[in-house]
Amino acid sequence: MKTKHYLTLADAEFLLNQAHQYAIENSFNVSIAVTDETGNLLAMKRMDGASPMTANLCLEKAKCSAMSKRPSKLFEDLIKGGQMGFLTMNTFNGMLEGGEPIVYDGQLVGAVGVSGVKSFQDAEIAQQAIEKFLVQVH
Template structure:
C-alpha cells in the first residue's frame, strides 16, 4: 500500500497567510481558495474589495487545478489555441490562469486558486502561498 502526503490545517494556514500577504503587498483585492487533492474546499478568504464573483472563481480554479493535476493556465491555453470543444469537459470550471497545484514528491496534494486581478497576478499570489510551505 502506498502512502501520500496531505495538507494539514497548519499547512493551509501558512498558504493562506502567505498568499494574503502577497496580495496585500501589491494592493490586490482577491479571493484565495485552498483545496485538497480531490478539490474539496479547505479554506476561502475574500479580501476587502474583492468582487463577489471572485468567491466563485477562486474555488473553481483551485478545484480544476487539483483534479487536473496541473496549473489552470494549461486549460486556458488549450482553449485560446482553438480547442474550444474542451469547454465541454465534465467537472472542470475556472479554466483561467490562477489555479496552481501543491506538489509533494511528484504528487498533487491540493491546489490554490486565486481570483480578482489579472490572471498572471492571480497565479503569482497562489505561488507565493505555496512557497510558504518550503517545498
Template sequence: MKTKSFLEAADVDRILDAAVAEASANSWAVTVAIVDDGGHLLALRRLDGCAPMGALISVEKARSSAIGRRETKGYEDMINNGRTAFLTAPAYGFLEGGVPIVVDGNVVGAVGVSGVKSDQDAQVAKAGIAAL
C-alpha cells in the same frame, strides 16, 4: 500500498497567510481558495474590495488545478489556441490562477486565486505555495 501526504490545517493556514500577504503587498483585492487533492474546499478568504464573483471563480480554479493535476493556465492556453471544444468539459476553472500543490511529486491540493489579472492571480497562488 503507498503512503500519501496530505495538507494539514497548519499547512493550509501557512499557504493562506502567505498568499494574502503577497496580494496585500501589491494592493490586490483577491479571493484565495485552497482545496485538497480531490478538489474539496479547505479554506477561502475574500479580501476587502474583491467582487463576490471572485469567491466562485477562485474555488473553481483551485478545483480544476487539483483534479487536473496541473496549472489552469494550461487549460486557458489550450482553449485560446483553438481547442474550444474543451469548454464542454465538466469543469469551470479554465482561467490562469489555479496552481497545484505538489509534495514529493504528488498533488496534495491546489490554490486558486481570482480578482486581478490572471498572471497576478497565479503569482499570489505561487507565493502561498512557496510558504510550504
C-alpha cells in the same frame, strides 16, 4: 505500502495566509481558495474590496488545478488555441489562470486558486504561497 501526504487545516491556513500577505504587499484585492487533492475546499478568504464573483472563481480555479494536477492556465491556453471546444465551470469568464497545484514529494496534495486581479497576477499570488509552503515543510 506507500505513504500518502495530505494537507492539514494548518497547512491550508498557512497557504492562505501567505497568499493573503503577498496580495496585501501588492495592493491586490482577491479571493483565495485552498483545496485538497480532490478539489474539495479546505480554506478560503475573500479580501475586503474583492468582487463577490471572485469567491466562486478562485474555488473553480483551484478545483480545476487539483483535479487535473496542472496549472489552470493550461486549459485557458487550450481554449484560446482552439484545441478545447468546451469547458464546464459554474462561472467561466474566459480567464482560467490562477489555479496552481501543490506537489509535495512527487505527490499532488492540493491546489491554490486566486481570483481578483489580472490572471497572471492571480497565478503569481498562488505560486508565491506554494513556494513559501514548500520551503517551510522541507
